[in-house]
Amino acid sequence: MTVFQIMIVGAGLGGLMAACSIRLRSTHGVIVLEAAAQLQEVGAGIQLTPNATKLLLRLGIAESLASKVAEPVSFTFHRYSNGKVLGHRANYGAEMKEKFGGPFWDTHRADLQIALYEKAKELGVQFRFGAKVTGYDFSKPTATIATGETLEADLIVAADGLWSLARETFLGHPDPPLPTGDLAYRIMLKHAGIVDPELERFIEKPSVHIWSGPHAHVIYYNIRGGTMSNMVLLAPDNLPPEVARAPGDIDEMRAIFKDWDPILNRFLDMVSSVDKWRLMHHEEMPSWTNDQSTMVLLGDACHPMLPYLAQGANSAIEDGVVLGRILSTVSTREELPNALRKYEQLRKPRSSFMHNYAENQRHVNHLPDGEEQQKRDKVLREEFENPAEDYPYCWLNPQMQEVIFGYDAYVEVDKVL
Numbered sequence: 501m502t503v504f505q506i507m508i509v510g511a512g513l514g515g516l517m518a519a520c521s522i523r524l525r526s527t528h529g530v531i532v533l534e535a536a537a538q539l540q541e542v543g544a545g546i547q548l549t550p551n552a553t554k555l556l557l558r559l560g561i562a563e564s565l566a567s568k569v570a571e572p573v574s575f576t577f578h579r580y581s582n583g584k585v586l587g588h589r590a591n592y593g594a595e596m597k598e599k600f601g602g603p604f605w606d607t608h609r610a611d612l613q614i615a616l617y618e619k620a621k622e623l624g625v626q627f628r629f630g631a632k633v634t635g636y637d638f639s640k641p642t643a644t645i646a647t648g649e650t651l652e653a654d655l656i657v658a659a660d661g662l663w664s665l666a667r668e669t670f671l672g673h674p675d676p677p678l679p680t681g682d683l684a685y686r687i688m689l690k691h692a693g694i695v696d697p698e699l700e701r702f703i704e705k706p707s708v709h710i711w712s713g714p715h716a717h718v719i720y721y722n723i724r725g726g727t728m729s730n731m732v733l734l735a736p737d738n739l740p741p742e743v744a745r746a747p748g749d750i751d752e753m754r755a756i757f758k759d760w761d762p763i764l765n766r767f768l769d770m771v772s773s774v775d776k777w778r779l780m781h782h783e784e785m786p787s788w789t790n791d792q793s794t795m796v797l798l799g800d801a802c803h804p805m806l807p808y809l810a811q812g813a814n815s816a817i818e819d820g821v822v823l824g825r826i827l828s829t830v831s832t833r834e835e836l837p838n839a840l841r842k843y844e845q846l847r848k849p850r851s852s853f854m855h856n857y858a859e860n861q862r863h864v865n866h867l868p869d870g871e872e873q874q875k876r877d878k879v880l881r882e883e884f885e886n887p888a889e890d891y892p893y894c895w896l897n898p899q900m901q902e903v904i905f906g907y908d909a910y911v912e913v914d915k916v917l
């Protein structure tokens with residue numbers, strides 16, 4: 501049996517999950533190259549849905565994450581202008597866990613990244629930090645890093661994110677991600693500083709809240725054991741073309757949301773700094789792997805999407821598990837093309853579906869006041885207790901929950917192996 505040397509570029513959530521998943525069931529050598537000098541607190545809160553948390557539980561990192569996550573008790577939709585409750589699900593977290601075999605976790609991206617990194621080290625994965633790949637030769641395959649050193653492997657797994665150099669090298673031309681037209685203000689607030697009794701009631705138990713308004717929406721949830729609130733405010737993109745991320749102007753943000761729910765504005769009163777992120781995506785790629793089967797893409801490198809279903813990281817985690825499990829069954833070089841084809845066949849249709857559905861969710865989330873918005877809100881009112889298949893938000897729509905949260909990457913891989 502051949503033991504492969506696998507080089508993973510990128511220690512994001514997708515790359516780390518792939519590394520763990522390969523080593524969990526095989527003796528293939530895995531090295532991860534990461535451009536950053538060390539793991540940093542990049543990003544903010546992310547929502548992890550049962551389709552990914554059940555994979556994290558199986559990896560055995562639940563314990564190290566338990567104190568870092570918050571499991572929402574309820575999920576609520578609000579009228580943007582006055583906060584009126586349009587839709588609500590009590591016991592949401594418990595219901596999701598029972599239905600889909602994994603909890604609904606809200607966490608800081610960095611907390612999950614560190615837990616995955618520790619697990620990968622325990623499984624024997626090697627790491628090189630400060631190793632920014634500046635060029636590839638996929639015919640060998642090799643990767644050259646910024647110091648000029650060239651490293652060789654049997655297979656390169658490109659998990660290098662939105663601005664993937666591997667994607668551009670594979671396609672043979674510049675291929676920057678595309679603006680979606682929206683941007684995100686990302687805010688994190690420590691609860692220790694909150695003294696307003698109404699906000700204290702609001703933060704009492706971990707929860708998720710969404711306010712949908714004209715051309716904008718806001719999502720609120722808790723992280724770090726419920727000791728912090730994380731808010732993402734989505735609005736039309738006005739960043740200059742050459743800037744993808746910048747410190748945000750608080751007054752500008754306040755002006756956009758000034759006529760929204762007073763509770764929301766009370767949270768915004770507390771903000772002392774905010775980051776502004778352009779939301780980018782990419783058209784579906786023809787393929788995620790090259791003809792020589794020496795390179796394969798995963799995560800944001802091949803399917804960045806709007807975060808309106810919160811499935812970017814969840815999908816990257818699924819990719820990592822599927823690729824890792826398939827690669828751990830490969831014992832000869834001749835088996836690689838078929839293995840990579842299976843990975844692509846399993847993953848590509850699902851990520852395209854998520855990408856397109858997130859666009860659709862944007863339309864629903866950002867309806868201006870008018871007939872279509874009234875129709876949306878009527879369904880919310882009528883299906884307050886029992887959301888049905890026409891429920892406009894994927895989070896509570898039973899059919900979409902089944903498709904998104906019900907997916908089990910282990911089961912899907914077993915079907916094709």
Ligand SMILES: Cc1cc2nc3c(=O)[nH]c(=O)nc-3n(C[C@H](O)[C@H](O)[C@H](O)COP(=O)(O)OP(=O)(O)OC[C@H]3O[C@@H](n4cnc5c(N)ncnc54)[C@H](O)[C@@H]3O)c2cc1C
Binds near residue numbers: 511534632814
């Ligand atoms: C506002 C916002 C909210 C979001 N909310 C959610 C959510 O709630 N749920 C969810 O599932 N997703 C969410 N996402 C999406 C999610 O953050 C991404 O989809 C996910 O982090 C992608 O993971 P990845 O591993 O593919 O890439 P990344 O996390 O981008 O990791 C790529 C890694 O590769 C490294 N790298 C890049 N180039 C090189 C190179 N040349 N050499 C070496 N290393 C390199 C980078 O330093 C980085 O560490 C959100 C995104 C945004 C913008």
